[in-house]
Amino acid sequence: MRRLGRRYALVVRSATMVCAGTAALLQAVPERRALVGGVVAAICAWSVLYARAGSRRWLLPVDTLLIVLLCLTQRWTVAPDALVDSTNWVLAVVVVTAVTHQWLTTATYGALLATVIVTAHLAGNVLAAPGAWSESVPLGLWTLVEAGLSRVLFLMVRTGARQADRAVAERERARREAAVAAARWADEREHLAVLHDTAASTLLAVGARMVDGTEPWLAAQAGRDLAALAAGPDLADTSTDLVRALRQVARNAPVAVALRAPPELLLPTDRAGAIGAAVGEALTNVARHAGVGTAELLVHRSAGQTVVEVVDQGRGFAPDRVPRHRRGLAYSIQERLDRVDGRARVTSTPGGGTRVRLEVPDD
Known part of the structure; x- marks a missing residue:
């Protein structure tokens, strides 16, 4: 002035x-x-x-x-x-x-x-x-x-x-407070998503008697759950081989997975992590609800997008009847992709199996 x-x-x-x-x-x-x-x-x-x-x-x-x-x-x-x-x-x-x-x-x-x-x-x-x-x-x-x-x-x-x-100054203060609140809410949602994908899923499987405690993978899965909850987020601006990450997810899945993917597919680490977590949740849903022990995992690129599909031939369901409060679909899959500018689409019919399609931009 x-x-x-x-x-x-x-x-x-x-x-x-x-x-x-x-x-x-x-x-x-x-x-x-x-x-x-x-x-x-x-x-x-x-x-x-x-x-x-x-x-x-x-x-x-x-x-x-x-x-x-x-x-x-x-x-x-x-x-x-x-x-x-x-x-x-x-x-x-x-x-x-x-x-x-x-x-x-x-x-x-x-x-x-x-x-x-x-x-x-x-x-x-x-x-x-x-x-x-x-x-x-x-x-x-x-x-x-x-x-x-x-x-x-x-x-x-x-x-x-x-x-x-x-x-x-007041507008800037309000903007900072809103940004802090949004970051806290994002952290909370991420924590809830991780909790749902790991310990909650394992505890639900045990509590619902989907397993009897003698399965050889159960102890290893519990160990991975604890490691995921204890680990902090990796914020490094790096690339990750999505195919390699999905192979690890498939090996740890509670159902047999047939993976069809190129030898290698690099993505930013945050996007690869979001897809890996969403695929893990989709495979867990197959084990819980589909009534089958196998699923297909398809990976390819199309029109500047990386596309990953989880397909099962199980009993299926009506997506429009899933309650909004169900965290498995709303938080673990859809919101994970939203945070990395991606998109999730679930297609299913009763008796006709389920297809979960995940898309993220390549760049």
Whole structure:
């Protein structure tokens, strides 16, 4: 805000100096035109230095001193008939200086500088026209009013800028809180999905007496469940061979799996992990609900997508009748793919088997 005020002050000041300098040359009597031209040139040169000096502490006091000197020498630089009215080119410089100083300093300092400049202008009029100087008093007082209005305007704009800053900060705070809440909810859903795919599935199989405890794979599966729950997420930006991962999933599945896939298929690790977990859940669902002990696992690429299908010839079901709260379908499969920009589609009919189709983009 201060930088913007300074740039605006420089633009207004420079435009006023050009106009006032032109008026000074036109008003000057011929014998003093050279002197007036020299003063105008000096003021313009100072304005260039003023613009390039930045926000140095000495800038405003020096600028005020030069304007005071300009005011005190009006008897030589201003035409007599323009001394005490609004056509006085020095008055234009005084006004723009008093107004723009309000954007560059504190209220007290700005009021002091404006008072000094206006007093110098009146003193210059007294020296140049002792009998008529009182006529310039209203102009001097109006200059102080203009400086005060400039200060009020600056304060209003600065207040608005601070309110905008607070609004932006509040929106950023709300955005951060929403992002944190979303991340926590994503972590919670991921935890629930992992829990469902691992320990919950094994415990459900035991509790529902789908196994009798003598199966050779049960202890190994329980060990893998504990390892999955204890492991943290791998966030590295790496690639994984999806086919190799799916072979491991197929070996650990509770049903026999016929895998048809290319020798190798690389995917980003997060997408490969999401597909592997979704396939593991789909195969577990085959063991629980399909009533068959075999399934097919098909892997291929199509139109920039990696496609993985889990197919069984079991009893099937009606997907539109699955309750929304069932975590196996909604969380473990569909939402896992949603988090990696993928898609899951389940096709099944009662008595006609089930096909779970998983798709993720290759890049």
